[in-house]
Amino acid sequence: xxxxxxxxxxxxxTLMTGKNIAIVGATGAVGKALLRVIxxxxxxxxxxxxxASSRSVGTSLPFYGEMIPIEVLSxxxxxxxxxxxxxxxxxxxxxxxxxxxxxxxxxxxxxSVFRMDPRVPLVIPEINGDDIQLHxxxxxxxNCSTAIALxxxxxxxxxxxxLRVIASTYQxxxxxxxxxxxxxxxxxxxxAEQKSCKPEVFLHQIAFNVLPHIDSFFENGYTREEMKFxxxxxxxxxxxxxxxxxxxxxxxxxxxxxxxxxxxxKKTLSLAKAQEVLMAAPGxxxxxxxxKGIYPMPIKVEELDQCHVGRLRLDHTSSHALSFWVxxxxxxxxxxxxxxxxxELL
Amino acid sequence: xxxxxxxxxxxxxTLMTGKNIAIVGATGAVGKALLRVIxxxxxxxxxxxxxASSRSVGTSLPFYGEMIPIEVLSxxxxxxxxxxxxxxxxxxxxxxxxxxxxxxxxxxxxxSVFRMDPRVPLVIPEINGDDIQLHxxxxxxxNCSTAIALxxxxxxxxxxxxLRVIASTYQxxxxxxxxxxxxxxxxxxxxAEQKSCKPEVFLHQIAFNVLPHIDSFFENGYTREEMKFxxxxxxxxxxxxxxxxxxxxxxxxxxxxxxxxxxxxKKTLSLAKAQEVLMAAPGxxxxxxxxKGIYPMPIKVEELDQCHVGRLRLDHTSSHALSFWVxxxxxxxxxxxxxxxxxELL
Numbered sequence: 022x023x024x025x026x027x028x029x030x031x032x033x034x035t036l037m038t039g040k041n042i043a044i045v046g047a048t049g050a051v052g053k054a055l056l057r058v059i060x061x062x063x064x065x066x067x068x069x070x071x072x073a074s075s076r077s078v079g080t081s082l083p084f085y086g087e088m089i090p091i092e093v094l095s096x097x098x099x100x101x102x103x104x105x106x107x108x109x110x111x112x113x114x115x116x117x118x119x120x121x122x123x124x125x126x127x128x129x130x131x132x133s134v135f136r137m138d139p140r141v142p143l144v145i146p147e148i149n150g151d152d153i154q155l156h157x158x159x160x161x162x163x164n165c166s167t168a169i170a171l172x173x174x175x176x177x178x179x180x181x182x183x184l185r186v187i188a189s190t191y192q193x194x195x196x197x198x199x200x201x202x203x204x205x206x207x208x209x210x211x212x213a214e215q216k217s218c219k220p221e222v223f224l225h226q227i228a229f230n231v232l233p234h235i236d237s238f239f240e241n242g243y244t245r246e247e248m249k250f251x252x253x254x255x256x257x258x259x260x261x262x263x264x265x266x267x268x269x270x271x272x273x274x275x276x277x278x279x280x281x282x283x284x285x286x287k288k289t290l291s292l293a294k295a296q297e298v299l300m301a302a303p304g305x306x307x308x309x310x311x312x313k314g315i316y317p318m319p320i321k322v323e324e325l326d327q328c329h330v331g332r333l334r335l336d337h338t339s340s341h342a343l344s345f346w347v348x349x350x351x352x353x354x355x356x357x358x359x360x361x362x363x364x365e366l367l
Numbered sequence: 368x369x370x371x372x373x374x375x376x377x378x379x380x381t382l383m384t385g386k387n388i389a390i391v392g393a394t395g396a397v398g399k400a401l402l403r404v405i406x407x408x409x410x411x412x413x414x415x416x417x418x419a420s421s422r423s424v425g426t427s428l429p430f431y432g433e434m435i436p437i438e439v440l441s442x443x444x445x446x447x448x449x450x451x452x453x454x455x456x457x458x459x460x461x462x463x464x465x466x467x468x469x470x471x472x473x474x475x476x477x478x479s480v481f482r483m484d485p486r487v488p489l490v491i492p493e494i495n496g497d498d499i500q501l502h503x504x505x506x507x508x509x510n511c512s513t514a515i516a517l518x519x520x521x522x523x524x525x526x527x528x529x530l531r532v533i534a535s536t537y538q539x540x541x542x543x544x545x546x547x548x549x550x551x552x553x554x555x556x557x558x559a560e561q562k563s564c565k566p567e568v569f570l571h572q573i574a575f576n577v578l579p580h581i582d583s584f585f586e587n588g589y590t591r592e593e594m595k596f597x598x599x600x601x602x603x604x605x606x607x608x609x610x611x612x613x614x615x616x617x618x619x620x621x622x623x624x625x626x627x628x629x630x631x632x633k634k635t636l637s638l639a640k641a642q643e644v645l646m647a648a649p650g651x652x653x654x655x656x657x658x659k660g661i662y663p664m665p666i667k668v669e670e671l672d673q674c675h676v677g678r679l680r681l682d683h684t685s686s687h688a689l690s691f692w693v694x695x696x697x698x699x700x701x702x703x704x705x706x707x708x709x710x711e712l713l
Contacts, residue, residue, distance in 0.1 A: 185684055189535035189627040191577045191616065205575075209555060229551075229620055230666040231537045233627070233678050233692045238658045242638075242680025242690075264684040268627035268692065270537065273619050274575055281535040281579070281614035292588075312584045320576040332579050334588025338531055338610040344588075346579045346614065 039067035040364075043102045043126065045094055045117065046109025047071035047082060050199040050276075051131055054357035055106055056084050064361060072098050073109070099124035104364050107131060108356065122158035127367060129160050129360045133245075136161040136253055143256045146362040147303045148175045153366050160363050163257060164249040165355025166190050166269065166278050172354065173330040173347045174284060175258055176302035177295060182287030183258070184341075186265040188250065188280050192235060193319060193351050194227060195276040201227075205273055227273050235269040244269055277319035278355060279348045286341050295333060295343055304354065305330050305347075317348035325350055326358050385413035386710075389448045389472065391440055391463065392455025393417035393428060396545040396622075397477055400703035401452055402430050410707060418444050419455070445470035450710050453477060454702065468504035473713060475506050475706045479591075482507040482599055489602045492708040493649045494521045499712050506709050509603060510595040511701025512536050512615065512624050518700065519676040519693045520630060521604055522648035523641060528633030529604070530687075532611040534596065534626050538581060539665065539697050540573060541622040547573075551619055573619050581615040590615055623665035624701060625694045632687050641679060641689055650700065651676050651693075663694035671696055672704050 042059070046052045052073075059066065071082060072094040081088040092098065094113070099105055099121040107114045107121075107130045114132040121128050135141040142152035143161040145168055153160055163171075174183060194201035200222045208228035211218045218226050225232055236245035243266075251265035272279075299307045308317050309331035317329030328349035336342035349355055388405070392398045398419075405412065417428060418440040427434040438444065440459070445451055445467040453460045453467075453476045460478040467474050481487040488498035489507040491514055499506055509517075520529060540547035546568045554574035557564045564572050571578055582591035589612075597611035618625075645653045654663050655677035663675030674695035682688035695701055 187533040187629045187684075189614075191537070191618070210559065213556065213559065224660045225664060226666060230664055231618055231620060231625055232664060233625070233662055234657065234660070241683055242657070242678070243683065266629055266682050266684045266688075266690055268535075268678065268690060270625075270627065272537070272577055274577060279577055279579070279616075281616065283533045283612055311580065311588070314570045314580065316579055318571060318576055318578060320572060332588070332614065336612045337587055337589065338533075338612045342612075344612055344614060 039065045040103040041068040041101050042066055043070040043072055043099060043105040043121070045072045045105060045107045045113065047091060048073045048077045048080065049108055050195050050202065050352055051108035051356045053082065054352040055108065055360065056082060058353065058357045058361045060085055062361060062365070064364065068101070070098065070102065096120040099126045102126040104129065104367060106360055106364070108360075118159060127156065127158060127160065129162060129363050131162045131356055131360060133164065133249065135159050136163065137256070143253060144363050145171055145257055145359060146366055147172065149257050149259065150366055153363060162356065162360045162363065163253050164246070165196060165351045166192055166246070166280060167250050167253045168355055168359055169278055169328050169349030170250065170280050170282060170347060171254060171257060172302070172305045172328045172349065173299060173345065174254070174282070176298045177284065177286070177343065178258060178260070180294065180298045181290060183260065183263060183284060184287060185263070185285045186250070186267070187283040188265065188267045190267065190269045191272045191274065191279040191319070192269060193274045193276045193278055194271065195351050196235065196271070196278070197222060202275055205275065223271065227271060229273060231273070232271040233268060235271055274319045275323070276351055277322045277348055278351045279317070279319050279346065281346055283336055283342055283344050285339065286343070289340055290335060290343055292333065292335050299330055299333070304328060307331065307333070309333055317346055319348050322348045322350050324353070326353055328354055385411045386449040387414040387447050388412055389416040389418055389445060389451040389467070391418045391451060391453045391459065393437060394419045394423045394426065395454055396541050396548065396698055397454035397702045399428065400698040401454065401706065402428060404699065404703045404707045406431060408707060408711070410710065414447070416444065416448065442466040445472045448472040450475065450713060452706055452710070464505060473502065473504060473506065475508060475709050477508045477702055477706060479510065479595065481505050482509065483602070489599060490709050491517055491603055491705060492712055493518065495603050495605065496712055499709060508702065508706045508709065509599050510592070511542060511697045512538055512592070512626060513596050513599045514701055514705055515624055515674050515695030516596070516626050516628060516693060517600060517603060518648070518651045518674045518695065519645060519691065520600070520628070522644045523630065523632070523689065524604060524606070526640065526644045527636060529606065529609060529630060530633060531609070531631045532596070532613070533629040534611065534613045536613065536615045537618045537620065537625040537665070538615060539620045539622045539624055540617065541697050542581070542617070542624070543568060548621055551621065569617065573617060575619060578617040579614060581617055620665045621669070622697055623668045623694055624697045625663070625665050625692065627692055629682060629688055629690050631685065632689070635686055636681060636689060638679070638681050645676055645679070650674060653677065653679070655679050663692055665694050668694045668696050670699070672699055674700055
């Protein structure tokens with residue numbers, strides 16, 4: 022019987038290097054996805070501690086068939102912890118990541134707080150896994166839509182030399198966590214019953230609507246989310262000259278993001294070579310026979326580790342540009358999967 | 368009491384120039400929108416004839432508070448008709464437009480059949496209304512997403528000289544007519560009841576999904592809908608050098624289209640001048656105070672004649688580009704309103 026969340030899981034893993042793991046924000050959408058990814062990939066665990074706010078105390082979460090109780094997050098939560106996953110939002114990361122680091126844990130942080138800090142590597146393992154070695158106790162997990170797009174853009178960059186991206190996103194409600202999923206469900210039901218549909222989590226109705234607004238606005242008219250694409254991509258690809266103009270849009274889809282991408286390169290392109298590059302790239306599948314109705318769709322990548330890329334075509338307005346469409350599970354490659362992949366490299 | 372659809376409406380209109388009007392495809396989503404627009408704008412009518420397939424015979428549609436019976440479309444339907452609106456799809460236009468023209472009617476055709484025919488003007492009244500004079504019995508109504516985008520692009524073109532557009536669309540299910548609206552409703556209900564959700568009108572599930580597929584595919588990897596944006600815009604703006612690379616995407620929204628547009632111009636841009644141009648332009652409203660949550664959204668333009676433009680910003684990757692977001696009612700400026708505006712010019 023499990024008495025507290027510090028269960029000994031050593032017997033489930035044959036590896037001697039099992040780690041003591043903490044998940045901050047365990048009850049959120051990303052936190053729950055982290056539990057599933059750790060189970061599924063049989064991450065070598067010794068102990069698991071689930072941390073959340075006092076609201077969640079008394080609840081527990083299933084893991085390897087047992088119920089693990091939630092503990093209240095505090096400065097003392099990280100004693101003996103080797104790796105701490107943070108997925109409870111920026112303010113929690115700001116407040117508690119220093120405690121985790123000073124307790125000796127390595128933090129894999131899913132918030133945007135540390136992503137542009139030059140002392141903190143920002144990592145997609147398939148792209149810049151080696152950067153992990155430069156950590157000073159914190160490794161940042163990239164923005165979800167950026168991570169999904171880069172899975173296709175980076176291999177193309179290696180072949181053709183990426184200059185600029187013009188992109189539009191179709192982002193799922195899970196991007197703001199479990200509350201986003203509940204809000205869409207609630208609104209759809211209210212409208213079906215002819216009831217009023219008051220927005221609570223999003224600023225406006227999201228059911229049967231699209232919102233050109235994710236995160237807060239900068240002076241230049243772009244949102245924080247839109248600028249993350251350029252700024253985080255520069256760091257991940259080691260490509261400071263990279264430019265991106267993005268419009269980020271929330272759509273009434275539950276948990277996978279899609280992006281329409283126009284990408285400009287240094288070299289002249291060949292479609293066959295681009296297809297070859299994408300077929301050989303890790304973490305993505307080329308799903309591309311559009312005249313037969315075969316292309317990536319958000320509902321088809323839900324709960325998949327792989328991102329899907331398709332609608333690949335030479336951009337007919339430029340000899341140096343490709344247009345394509347990419348979908349990925351926001352909670353997996355966009356968050357939990359990438360975080361666990363980082364932990365696997367440690 | 369109304370005995371047949373050829374009711375005399377002359378007494379409702381003070382103008383002596385009332386026209387005999389026929390609507391082909393009267394029972395469809397665009398047909399019904401045409402009736403509402405004709406009523407609302409008090410289009411000067413003498414007679415109104417509603418035409419549809421034999422499936423609709425025995426049904427009738429409300430108009431100025433009376434029920435107008437549907438007649439079966441035939442080669443003989445256009446005797447005495449001055450203006451015939453066609454909104455029953457390409458194959459019906461191909462078959463019956465020649466009969467209407469040879470009966471002496473002027474056809475305003477909402478299908479894509481005649482749009483690229485050099486003898487047929489393709490018209491948005493606010494942009495190239497004068498082209499109507501060049502008609503040979505047929506005037507084409509443009510593609511819905513193209514028309515909505517051009518309401519913002521054309522005034523900017525006049526000021527700055529348009530070169531190229533990279534755009535992504537967020538298109539409503541009404542784009543394929545009333546069947547699209549029903550399919551989204553049916554799928555949402557089926558999923559709420561945990562039933563299976565079989566696609567019938569769209570190739571894949573549209574509820575809680577997005578589909579990067581509208582119309583059929585060309586060899587170059589673009590869809591017909593995507594190429595219409597460039598090809599129709601060239602004709603409407605009289606700008607054969609204009610280029611556009613577009614990704615057209617169906618989203619689970621009922622009746623208004625949205626587009627994320629990156630537009631490149633000859634001249635260096637000023638944001639203030641672009642705002643001034645858009646505020647003065649006919650048929651669009653600048654809805655643009657994003658930090659207060661004020662921007663165009665599809666649910667806010669439903670049943671509006673005006674298109675909404677916002678999220679206007681100097682593109683930070685180029686000194687000659689603007690990025691913005693535009694929404695418009697697909698059944699109004701995207702179809703019925705533009706068609707009635709054309710008829711008003713006749």
